Amino acid sequence: xxxxxxxxxxxxxxxxxxxxxxxxxxxxxxxxxxxxxxxxxxxxxxxxxxxxxxxxxxxxxxxxxxxxxxxxxxxxxxxxxxxxxxxxxxxxxxxxxxxxxxxxxxxxxxxxxxxxxxxxxxxxxxxxxxxxxxxxxxxxxxxxxxxxxxxxxxxxxxxxxxxxxxxxxxxxxxxxxxxxxxxxxxxxxxxxxxxxxxxxxxxxxxxxxxxxxxxxxxxxxxxxxxxxxxxxxxxxxxxxxxxxxxxxxxxxxxxxxxxxxxx
Amino acid sequence: xxxxxxxxxxxxxxxxxxxxxxxxxxxxxxxxxxxxxxxxxxxxxxxxxxxxxxxxxxxxxxxxxxxxxxxxxxxxxxxxxxxxxxxxxxxxxxxxxxxxxxxxxxxxxxxxxxxxxxxxxxxxxxxxxxxxxxxxxxxxxxxxxxxxxxxxxxxxxxxxxxxxxxxxxxxxxxxxxxxxxxxxxxxxxxxxxxxxxxxxxxxxxxxxxxxxxxxxxxxxxxxxxxxxxxxxxxxxxxxxxxxxxxxxxxxxxxxxxxxxxx
Numbered sequence: 001x002x003x004x005x006x007x008x009x010x011x012x013x014x015x016x017x018x019x020x021x022x023x024x025x026x027x028x029x030x031x032x033x034x035x036x037x038x039x040x041x042x043x044x045x046x047x048x049x050x051x052x053x054x055x056x057x058x059x060x061x062x063x064x065x066x067x068x069x070x071x072x073x074x075x076x077x078x079x080x081x082x083x084x085x086x087x088x089x090x091x092x093x094x095x096x097x098x099x100x101x102x103x104x105x106x107x108x109x110x111x112x113x114x115x116x117x118x119x120x121x122x123x124x125x126x127x128x129x130x131x132x133x134x135x136x137x138x139x140x141x142x143x144x145x146x147x148x149x150x151x152x153x154x155x156x157x158x159x160x161x162x163x164x165x166x167x168x169x170x171x172x173x174x175x176x177x178x179x180x181x182x183x184x185x186x187x188x189x190x191x192x193x194x195x196x197x198x199x200x201x202x203x204x205x206x207x208x209x210x211x212x213x214x215x216x217x218x219x220x221x222x223x224x225x226x227x228x229x230x231x232x233x234x235x236x237x238x239x240x241x242x243x244x245x246x247x248x249x250x251x252x253x254x255x256x257x258x259x260x261x262x263x
Numbered sequence: 264x265x266x267x268x269x270x271x272x273x274x275x276x277x278x279x280x281x282x283x284x285x286x287x288x289x290x291x292x293x294x295x296x297x298x299x300x301x302x303x304x305x306x307x308x309x310x311x312x313x314x315x316x317x318x319x320x321x322x323x324x325x326x327x328x329x330x331x332x333x334x335x336x337x338x339x340x341x342x343x344x345x346x347x348x349x350x351x352x353x354x355x356x357x358x359x360x361x362x363x364x365x366x367x368x369x370x371x372x373x374x375x376x377x378x379x380x381x382x383x384x385x386x387x388x389x390x391x392x393x394x395x396x397x398x399x400x401x402x403x404x405x406x407x408x409x410x411x412x413x414x415x416x417x418x419x420x421x422x423x424x425x426x427x428x429x430x431x432x433x434x435x436x437x438x439x440x441x442x443x444x445x446x447x448x449x450x451x452x453x454x455x456x457x458x459x460x461x462x463x464x465x466x467x468x469x470x471x472x473x474x475x476x477x478x479x480x481x482x483x484x485x486x487x488x489x490x491x492x493x494x495x496x497x498x499x500x501x502x503x504x505x506x507x508x509x510x511x512x513x514x515x516x517x518x519x520x521x522x523x524x525x
Contacts, residue, residue: 020350023343099492102499104457107471107491114484198354205356209464216359223366229374233367240355240363247354 021248028241035234042231046238049222053235056218057242063132063214064201067139071200072193074140075147080177082152093148100145105203109138113210132214135207143200150192154185188261194254198247205243215239291486301477308473309494315390315459315469316498322395323455327402327448331440332432334407345403352400357393358461365389365465386465394462398455405447409440442513449506453499470494 036043081093100108112134119126158181166176208216219239223232279296286293295301333345352360369389373382413436421435441448463472474487 020347023347024351099496102453102457102496103492104460104471104495106460106463107488107495110471110475111484111488114478115488202354202356205358206461208358216356216362219362229370232370233363236359236363236367239359240351243355243359244351248350251350251354 019252021252024244024248031237035230039230042226042228042234045222045226045228045231046234049218049226049235052222053215053218053238053242056213056215057246059132059207059212059214060201060204060243061246063136063139063204063207063212064197066133066136067143067204068197068200070136070140071143071196072147074144076151078144078148079151079155082148083155097145097148100141101149103142105139105142106206106209108141109135109203109206109210112138112141131210132207132212135204135210135212138207139200139203142203143196146196147193150189150196151185153192154189155181157188158184191254191258191261194250194257198250198254201247201250202243205239215242286486291489292481292483293486295477295481295483301480304468304473305470305477308468308470311467311473312459312469312471312494315387315462315467316456319391319395319398319455319459320452322391323398323402323451324448326396326399327406328437330399330403331406331410334403335410335432335436337428349400349403352397353404357397357458358464360397361389361393361461361465364393386462386467390459390462390465390467394455394458397458398451401451401454402444402448405444405451406437406440408447409442409444410436412443413439439515442515445506445510445513449503449509452502452506456495456498456502 078093078097081089082097084090084093113131116134116137117129119128121127155177162180163176166180171179204214205216207214208220211217216239219235222235226232226235283293283296295305330345330349333341334349336342336345365386369382369384372384373379376382410432417435417439418431421431426434459469460471462469463475466472470491474491478484478487
């Protein structure tokens with residue numbers, strides 16, 4: 001125990017990387033201003049296409065938020081199952097996590113797009129199952145596998161004594177999990193969860209390859225319609241900047257939380 | 264009778280027809296393997312993915328070490344551009360980076376050289392560059408954390424022995440940082456393997472692309488998907504085993520759980 005404390009005390013503090021949001025914004029502003037001045041026609045075309053691009057980006061936000069929500073729900077259940085004392089529950093959960101944690105996101109998106117039906121019959125109703133929803137499932141699968149590991153790690157990081165203490169107070173295993181372990185584990189796993197959120201947000205761009213009308217797809221539409229080299233470059237750079245604006249604040253917040261929770 | 268039956272069962276999957284019949288027993292239709300065109304394209308896809316991985320991993324490691332050196336440099340002239348590059352790479356989708364490079368940068372290069380025919384860079388080059396640099400950014404962060412976790416006393420000891428800044432980086436910080444960052448680096452390598460599938464977006468004939476070509480002709484998505492998942496699982500399992508082996512081999516005495524007497 002003493003050894004642990006000494007080791008922790010001698011570890012250097014993790015320095016906080018310089019924020020880059022401002023320099024990036026400055027670069028973007030300078031490049032954009034120069035481009036607008038030199039090629040006003042292309043700049044106007046970009047303005048024309050901006051509603052279409054914005055709509056595409058809204059799709060990215062929708063896909064990533066739904067995927068992380070669905071993935072979190074399934075992942076939490078899987079994480080608990082991974083720690084179950086019943087082999088019949090534990091083994092399938094571990095297998096699922098191992099397979100889908102190592103699977104490329106793109107392959108899973110293709111899998112769900114082609115393998116899932118275009119509508120589902122529930123009772124007499126035919127509920128449509130659009131491509132964007134299939135992309136959500138395709139991203140939720142790897143997300144759930146990662147969240148299962150995050151949840152398992154968080155649960156295992158809580159001292160065993162707390163389980164015993166809760167047991168002695170008359171809590172059942174599930175009650176201990178719900179009221180004692182999960183509330184603490186959730187706080188600890190927040191940075192890892194946010195990292196995953198950023199990675200799923202970036203993964204939503206892959207949906208363009210299966211024909212979902214998200215930002216990258218909208219940019220391709222625009223570039224094929226306008227057919228100008230400088231416009232093509234500008235529109236794809238816009239996509240890059242839009243994703244950066246979405247993901248960078250998340251990763252900054254993650255770093256801040258990591259520092260706060262650091263031992 | 265029993266002997267011939269046994270021979271049939273064990274040898275059956277070794278021939279092409281055997282493989283197809285064997286899979287059929289499980290309800291999987293692999294009859295596309297009989298078409299030489301599709302079979303060759305598919306097998307070439309496996310080969311291309313392996314080549315892509317084999318080329319991209321060293322590129323990412325070399326880039327990562329270079330970037331980590333810049334990130335930890337005293338001079339802001341070195342550290343700020345490196346930090347900008349790392350953050351930009353880590354916070355934008357690799358597919359978008361690839362599109363920017365392949366459709367944007369590549370087009371500019373073609374224009375400057377006077378025609379796409381004179382442009383020596385192809386889709387494969389851009390995939391290796393983009394995925395490699397993406398991996399490099401993640402390696403660099405892992406190595407930076409590793410370099411910063413090297414105890415100050417070691418740095419001071421090296422300085423007192425007359426080591427310069429670069430010598431300390433080369434002989435003290437990097438060897439230690441590599442060991443500390445090893446788990447993170449192998450995690451990144453697994454990610455790189457998964458990322459090589461974006462090559463299919465720019466029509467590099469790797470295994471995902473070959474599979475897409477085949478399943479748009481035949482309705483056998485599930486069959487090919489199972490093989491794809493098993494293939495990537497096998498590569499990544501092998502990679503993580505190499506990682507564990509290296510971690511054990513390079514374990515620094517006095518550091519880690521064993522050193523703490525846990």
